[in-house]
Amino acid sequence: MSQSLNAPQHFVNQVIGQQSGSLNKLMPVKAQGYGIAPVNIALSKYWGKRDTVLNLPMNGSVSISLPGLGTETTITLQPTTQNSPPPIDQIKLNGQALKPNNPFCVRLSAFLDLFRQKNHAFYINTHNTVPTAAGLASSASGYAALVLALNDLFQWQLSTQKLSLLARLGSGSASRSLYSGFALWHKGEQADGLDSYAEPIDTQWPELCVGLVKVNVQQKPVSSTTGMQNTVKTCDLYQAWPQQAKKDMQSILNAIEQQDFEQLGQTAEHNALSMHATMMATWPPIVYWQPESVAAMHTVWQLRQQGVAVYFTMDAGPNLKLLFLKTEKPAIEQAFGDISIIQPFKGQS
Amino acid sequence: MSQSLNAPQHFVNQVIGQQSGSLNKLMPVKAQGYGIAPVNIALSKYWGKRDTVLNLPMNGSVSISLPGLGTETTITLQPTTQNSPPPIDQIKLNGQALKPNNPFCVRLSAFLDLFRQKNHAFYINTHNTVPTAAGLASSASGYAALVLALNDLFQWQLSTQKLSLLARLGSGSASRSLYSGFALWHKGEQADGLDSYAEPIDTQWPELCVGLVKVNVQQKPVSSTTGMQNTVKTCDLYQAWPQQAKKDMQSILNAIEQQDFEQLGQTAEHNALSMHATMMATWPPIVYWQPESVAAMHTVWQLRQQGVAVYFTMDAGPNLKLLFLKTEKPAIEQAFGDISIIQPFKGQS
Numbered sequence: 001m002s003q004s005l006n007a008p009q010h011f012v013n014q015v016i017g018q019q020s021g022s023l024n025k026l027m028p029v030k031a032q033g034y035g036i037a038p039v040n041i042a043l044s045k046y047w048g049k050r051d052t053v054l055n056l057p058m059n060g061s062v063s064i065s066l067p068g069l070g071t072e073t074t075i076t077l078q079p080t081t082q083n084s085p086p087p088i089d090q091i092k093l094n095g096q097a098l099k100p101n102n103p104f105c106v107r108l109s110a111f112l113d114l115f116r117q118k119n120h121a122f123y124i125n126t127h128n129t130v131p132t133a134a135g136l137a138s139s140a141s142g143y144a145a146l147v148l149a150l151n152d153l154f155q156w157q158l159s160t161q162k163l164s165l166l167a168r169l170g171s172g173s174a175s176r177s178l179y180s181g182f183a184l185w186h187k188g189e190q191a192d193g194l195d196s197y198a199e200p201i202d203t204q205w206p207e208l209c210v211g212l213v214k215v216n217v218q219q220k221p222v223s224s225t226t227g228m229q230n231t232v233k234t235c236d237l238y239q240a241w242p243q244q245a246k247k248d249m250q251s252i253l254n255a256i257e258q259q260d261f262e263q264l265g266q267t268a269e270h271n272a273l274s275m276h277a278t279m280m281a282t283w284p285p286i287v288y289w290q291p292e293s294v295a296a297m298h299t300v301w302q303l304r305q306q307g308v309a310v311y312f313t314m315d316a317g318p319n320l321k322l323l324f325l326k327t328e329k330p331a332i333e334q335a336f337g338d339i340s341i342i343q344p345f346k347g348q349s
Numbered sequence: 350m351s352q353s354l355n356a357p358q359h360f361v362n363q364v365i366g367q368q369s370g371s372l373n374k375l376m377p378v379k380a381q382g383y384g385i386a387p388v389n390i391a392l393s394k395y396w397g398k399r400d401t402v403l404n405l406p407m408n409g410s411v412s413i414s415l416p417g418l419g420t421e422t423t424i425t426l427q428p429t430t431q432n433s434p435p436p437i438d439q440i441k442l443n444g445q446a447l448k449p450n451n452p453f454c455v456r457l458s459a460f461l462d463l464f465r466q467k468n469h470a471f472y473i474n475t476h477n478t479v480p481t482a483a484g485l486a487s488s489a490s491g492y493a494a495l496v497l498a499l500n501d502l503f504q505w506q507l508s509t510q511k512l513s514l515l516a517r518l519g520s521g522s523a524s525r526s527l528y529s530g531f532a533l534w535h536k537g538e539q540a541d542g543l544d545s546y547a548e549p550i551d552t553q554w555p556e557l558c559v560g561l562v563k564v565n566v567q568q569k570p571v572s573s574t575t576g577m578q579n580t581v582k583t584c585d586l587y588q589a590w591p592q593q594a595k596k597d598m599q600s601i602l603n604a605i606e607q608q609d610f611e612q613l614g615q616t617a618e619h620n621a622l623s624m625h626a627t628m629m630a631t632w633p634p635i636v637y638w639q640p641e642s643v644a645a646m647h648t649v650w651q652l653r654q655q656g657v658a659v660y661f662t663m664d665a666g667p668n669l670k671l672l673f674l675k676t677e678k679p680a681i682e683q684a685f686g687d688i689s690i691i692q693p694f695k696g697q698s
Contacts, residue, residue: 236593237586237626244585270632277586277626283619290647291640298639 007053008169011193012114015165016156025154026117028077033153037144037177038070039130041321043268044249045275046172048232054193055172059245061185062252063176066342069130070141075149078121087121094127111170115150143170144177164197182256203256204345211322211332212340215292224316227279227286235282244274265311265323272313290318303335356402357518360542361463364514365505374503375466377426382502386493386526387419388479390670392617393598394624395521397581403542404521408594410534411601412525415559415691418479419490424498427470436470443476460519464499492519493526513546531605552605553694560671560681561689564641573665576628576635584631593623614660614672621662639667652684
């Protein structure tokens with residue numbers, strides 16, 4: 001292994017088994033690689049990196065994937081000519097060709113550099129099956145689908161656990177989008193990052209519902225990556241977050257195992273509000289909430305006062321994701337009107 | 350001093366100099382006592398008690414009083430008859446007689462018990478000169494005015510510092526409402542609470558403006574006292590609050606001394622958002638924010654992006670208090686329309 005390799009390249013080579021002198025793992029075997037992956041919603045959140053280069057989290061997290069909502073990606077290698085200029089990937093998102101200087105493309109191409117041979121360029125065609133208005137983060141499903149497509153193109157035949165490691169390098173929460181159902185992303189302890197991957201949790205919960213309250217479709221004012229880094233740097237209250245996150249994760253795991261919905265809902269809502277608390281106690285403040293977010297929260301709390309067991313979680317954005325059991329579906333629909341309701345273990349309803 | 354005296358009674362006796370065998374300090378000297386005190390807005394906040402009995406704070410705080418907005422109170426002693434039933438105070442608020450079981454009356458009467466001789470009942474007539482719609486806390490000015498009225502009725506001739514101690518026992522932030530301008534409430538170190546009082550800060554800042562954004566006039570869903578106690582008990586992030594509060598208080602004091610408005614505004618906003626962060630990371634969550642609160646915050650941040658130096662602070666309620674210098678008044682009025690603007694060092698404008 002060359003000493004000049006940077007840490008992410010070294011990490012990728014270790015995961016895919018690329019060694020100097022061995023078989024080249026970056027030669028396409030098929031004409032086209034294909035991958036599909038679901039979005040996931042964290043029940044106990046990831047917020048803050050302990051290593052920004054290898055994308056290693058301060059704390060572990062647990063998620064639920066949403067079937068039918070996610071990203072579908074195909075990847076092909078472009079023919080290259082000798083003496084060609086540096087490769088420019090062609091990236092199509094939802095049928096639309098993006099300009100190379102689009103921030104989405106810049107980030108994607110930087111990730112693809114880790115899988116690039118010589119001056120090869122990639123052609124990526126990616127579709128989000130997430131309704132844009134649902135306000136679900138697509139970077140998790142996006143990087144998971146991309147890694148699956150690369151695995152298909154290069155025929156690495158890697159384990160899902162290893163693909164989870166690669167997806168993590170693209171976007172932390174993508175590590176969890178390799179699985180359906182519940183997934184646990186281990187914080188990991190090693191400096192090389194090889195033990196920070198997600199695993200599936202082998203528990204079904206057919207009655208569990210997720211409601212998507214659509215608040216806002218605008219671009220996030222602050223990216224998660226920038227937000228996390230500012231929080232770690234400037235938020236005094238964040239000191240106590242990793243410990244709380246650890247405790248909450250254990251509580252979510254117990255709640256899943258016991259099928260204890262109250263514990264699941266309470267912990268998920270408390271955890272999400274605590275994550276948002278660290279954001280707003282950052283300087284400059286990070287407040288993803290919109291007026292409609294707060295209105296929806298108050299509706300949730302009013303419903304609970306009326307005896308409806310509904311809780312919410314929120315990611316780095318203004319949208320609420322409701323958690324409830326199927327029996328409460330009529331009450332939720334009455335209070336929230338037109339929301340998408342998903343039963344993760346029974347497909348979309 | 351009787352051993353049977355409870356801690357607040359012992360504290361009051363120490364402050365007013367009431368000793369067994371000495372002159373009775375609880376005999377009215379005048380027919381009526383009168384007091385008036387301003388509301389105050391904390392620039393670095395008080396949140397959390399280290400002693401709930403003596404109302405001692407986890408951290409010190411700094412405030413600015415708003416001239417012209419506050420509470421005016423008169424107090425008289427009611428004639429008593431022997432064998433009379435337990436005293437029932439008569440309390441009039443803004444011209445309206447309140448029922449004795451009103452929570453406001455219950456709390457006030459419990460405080461008056463500390464100054465009650467035998468079966469005496471008090472007649473309290475109190476007016477808030479705060480427009481109700483401004484959403485300013487009136488307990489601070491209320492308890493400060495009451496303590497001034499008691500001092501007048503009983504002619505204790507106590508120092509303002511001692512009156513601040515008594516007011517603190519009624520409502521923590523009332524300790525700061527004995528003063529105009531900036532005030533510093535010392536956390537104190539002693540177990541007896543005699544060193545936890547407020548003092549004036551001898552600095553004028555004529556250009557400083559406070560804008561009152563009116564969001565909501567409804568009753569608070571959670572009282573400050575209950576909220577604080579739940580935060581201290583259930584909020585993991587609160588662990589880091591006392592240290593941040595100490596740092597922020599020093600920064601506010603420096604900003605006042607240096608007349609550094611950017612530092613004042615940034616610290617006050619960061620401190621207020623951090624306090625609200627500890628509230629929402631409490632379980633059950635305490636979110637005083639209303640949709641309009643968040644809308645007003647986003648307006649403030651947009652104004653800052655446009656180069657207008659305006660910051661906000663918020664107390665345990667949904668209303669924003671804007672901080673800016675007089676030069677920005679036109680921009681603020683344009684963005685917020687009909688808001689009350691006060692120049693604390695120049696009277697109301």
